[in-house]
Each structure stands twice: as C-alpha cells, then as structure tokens.
Amino acid sequence: MNIKGVNLGNWLVLEKWMSPALFDGTTAEDEYYLPRQLSKEAYESRIKVHRSSYITERDFAEIKSFGMNTVRIPVPYFIFGDCPPFIGCAEELDKAFAWAAKYGLQVLIDLHTVPGSQNGFDNGGLSGVVKWAQQPESVEFTLKVLEKLAERYGCHQALWGIEIVNEPLLEAAWDTFNSMERYPAVDPEMAKGSAPITLGFLKEFYIKAYRRMRKFLPEDKAVVFHDGFDILAWKDFMREEEFKNVVLDTHQYLMVAEMDGCQQTLEAYVKYVKEVLEPVIEEMEQYFPVICGEWCLFNSLACGHDTNGGRSVLNGVEGITEETFTPEEKKKIYTTLADVQLEAWAKGSGYFYWNYKLLLDTVNDSNWIGWDAWDFGKCVVQGWFPVQK
Known part of the structure; x- marks a missing residue:
C-alpha cells in the first residue's frame, strides 16, 4: 500500500x-x-x-x-x-x-x-x-x-x-x-x-x-x-x-533546510527537494520501505519574513502585519512545493502530512500569517494541496 x-x-x-x-x-x-x-x-x-x-x-x-x-x-x-x-x-x-x-x-x-x-x-x-x-x-x-x-x-x-x-x-x-x-x-x-x-x-x-x-x-x-x-x-x-x-x-521539513542554509526562495526550495531529498529517499528505498512521516508546505518565504527555522510567535519571533503575496502568488508557491515534495515521497512508500489541523486564527491574528500551511484541511480547501485520487 x-x-x-x-x-x-x-x-x-x-x-x-x-x-x-x-x-x-x-x-x-x-x-x-x-x-x-x-x-x-x-x-x-x-x-x-x-x-x-x-x-x-x-x-x-x-x-x-x-x-x-x-x-x-x-x-x-x-x-x-x-x-x-x-x-x-x-x-x-x-x-x-x-x-x-x-x-x-x-x-x-x-x-x-x-x-x-x-x-x-x-x-x-x-x-x-x-x-x-x-x-x-x-x-x-x-x-x-x-x-x-x-x-x-x-x-x-x-x-x-x-x-x-x-x-x-x-x-x-x-x-x-x-x-x-x-x-x-x-x-x-x-x-x-x-x-x-x-x-x-x-x-x-x-x-x-x-x-x-x-x-x-x-x-x-x-x-x-x-x-x-x-x-x-x-x-x-x-x-x-x-x-x-x-x-x-x-x-523532512523545509524549515530544517532553512536551518541548514537553504535560501528562502521558491527556486532554492525546489532545488533542495529535487537534488537533496529525492535522491536520498530513492537510495534508502532499496533497503527499507521509506515513509516521510512528517512534512508540510510551511516555509519562511510565504510567511514574508525569516522565521528562524520555524520559530513561532510563541518563541518570541513576531510575524508580519500584512501579506507579502497576493492569494494567487501564494497559491503558486504552495502548489509548486506540494507537487515537488509529493514527487519526492513517491520515490519511497508514502507520506504523512503534519498536521491535520491547528487551533490558530490565521485570518484575524496577523502574527500567524503563513502558519495555515501547517493545517492540512486549510491547505486542501485553499487549493494548495491536491486532493488525492
């Protein structure tokens, strides 16, 4: 399966x-x-x-x-x-x-x-x-x-x-x-x-x-x-x-890639997934079925500021007050990252998105701009993550 x-x-x-x-x-x-x-x-x-x-x-x-x-x-x-x-x-x-x-x-x-x-x-x-x-x-x-x-x-x-x-x-x-x-x-x-x-x-x-x-x-x-x-x-x-x-x-989280020095651009994220993650998944699949048990679309680029490897408002990292991207631009970032990561996990035996839901109000609390990418339901409804057939 x-x-x-x-x-x-x-x-x-x-x-x-x-x-x-x-x-x-x-x-x-x-x-x-x-x-x-x-x-x-x-x-x-x-x-x-x-x-x-x-x-x-x-x-x-x-x-x-x-x-x-x-x-x-x-x-x-x-x-x-x-x-x-x-x-x-x-x-x-x-x-x-x-x-x-x-x-x-x-x-x-x-x-x-x-x-x-x-x-x-x-x-x-x-x-x-x-x-x-x-x-x-x-x-x-x-x-x-x-x-x-x-x-x-x-x-x-x-x-x-x-x-x-x-x-x-x-x-x-x-x-x-x-x-x-x-x-x-x-x-x-x-x-x-x-x-x-x-x-x-x-x-x-x-x-x-x-x-x-x-x-x-x-x-x-x-x-x-x-x-x-x-x-x-x-x-x-x-x-x-x-x-x-x-x-x-x-x-495998993009925020860990950022902590390891990956630039906070869409091109850099895509390159990291294709050239670093995908070959490793493919290689290890020869030894075991490999699942990516945690990953998501979250990244600092879409948040509009450097989150220091995914540190939140609760860690004292203030968010921004206005969106950096239009909804269409944001959707392009996320759909591109969904596609490239799903392709990488397909070299193995599957994946589990982190997480199904969060109890955060990312609409009214601007500190949390970008954090709805952790919420699978919101990602699906906003068209960032493709419904699986």
Missing part, C-alpha cells in the same frame, strides 16, 4: 503553538509543566474537553474525503494512565481505531514522547531535557509501553503499524536543532547532563523493541523506526532474516 496520510498531532500529545488557549493562565511551554501549574480539576477538565472535541468521528470522514488512506496518531508514554499527574488516553485511541475501521482508514501509532525526553523539543513533552537514553528505567518503561500497544492493537484490522519512538535526536543533528537553546529548560538542574543519543544505543534499542513488539504484532503489521535525522546511517541495519516488515521513517 502506498501511504497517503496525515498526522493527528496535538490531540493526545499537546503542542502549545498548535492550540495556545489550552495553556492560558500558565507559563508552561510543554505538557510536563501544564498539570504542575493548574489545579488537578482545571487540568483534567481542560484535557477532557480538548480530547473530546479536537478530533472526532467527523474528522475521520473528512480525512477520507481528502483522498487519504492512513492516519499517524502521536501518543504519549502515559497513554495507559500510569504516570500521574498525566491522564491516560487509551480510550481515545480505542475510539480512533473504531472510526478508522468505519471509514476505511489505516492507523500508524506513533510513540511520540518518552520519560526523560528523547530530543528536548516541546513536542517531546519536556523542553530542553534529553536524558531518556541515560536512564535504564525510562528505557525499560518505554519498551513496556510498546509491548502493551502491540498487545492491545496488534490484531486490529485498522492497524497499519507501530512507530517505536518519534524523533530521537542523534549526534548528527544535535547542533542543527540546538534544542537546549531553542527550547530552554525550566529546571537547569533537571537538564544537566543532557546529551544526544548515540547511534549504537538507538540501533540496540530498536532491535529490542522490535523483538518485544513482535510477540504480539503479526508480521503483516509494520514496525516503523525513525532515522534520528541521519537517514543514510541505516543501510546495514536489520538486514537479517529475522526482521520482517520494517519501515524507515524520515521527517
């Missing part, structure tokens, strides 16, 4: 910039600190309302109508409700599976956060801390969560696969992302000793996870692993007969 998918980010794993109102009345920048700054009642009430309204059955019908066949659902390590003060969300995932089955969609479960954090990003649940790999008890806890996910959903008709862990930050990308400065830690003591994950550790962890998940996961369900932002490092990995139906996930 060629994957045409979309991510349901910010539903079960929160990201402040995607729905800032959830964090009102707090200084929390991530999910770790939100329940520590609200009363138990206020936190539980907010989370329950958010989860029940942000994604519903109707969204699955809409995703199907856009021509998609798969959803990638980020879940937190506390999905099973065993890590207070956080609230579990297995019931919501159960509902998602029922909706997916009804509308003929497949599901990729993506373990998006782990205790101690694998990357220090805000979307890892704990900003500015990268200590998961140094904590054997956290690593073991993660393996148990993966086992439980495999046991609970492994034989479900709507399951396409399970992704072991989202975006572990390897040494190769440590300086590019600079997560210690980009997402400053609230507690410097907690962040002390943070370090990139080594390739050796990650390979060993993936093999352990594969073996423990396969006890419950039939071979027709995929085990997906993320490249840690070092896609070419995996050529000699899992080549043995034992490993069946293993899929490589790579995340």
